[in-house]
Amino acid sequence: MRYETGSKQELHQAYVAWLRDKIKSLENQKAEIEKELYELRTKLLENENYVPEN
Helix, strand or coil, rough: CCCCCCCHHHHHHHHHHHHHHHHHHHHHHHHHHHHHHHHHHHHHHHHHHCCCCC
16 A cells, blocks of 8 residues: 555545455455366366276
């Protein structure tokens, strides 16, 4: 978060904008993590009972 100069209203608006940006960023990261978790769990299920052929 940046520190800015200005009126209390301007500071508050900047803070709210920063909060919204941070939430959006975290939501995007969460979506990426959930996708990767799904892919890894799928691979795990496919490979858990694998028995190599001799």
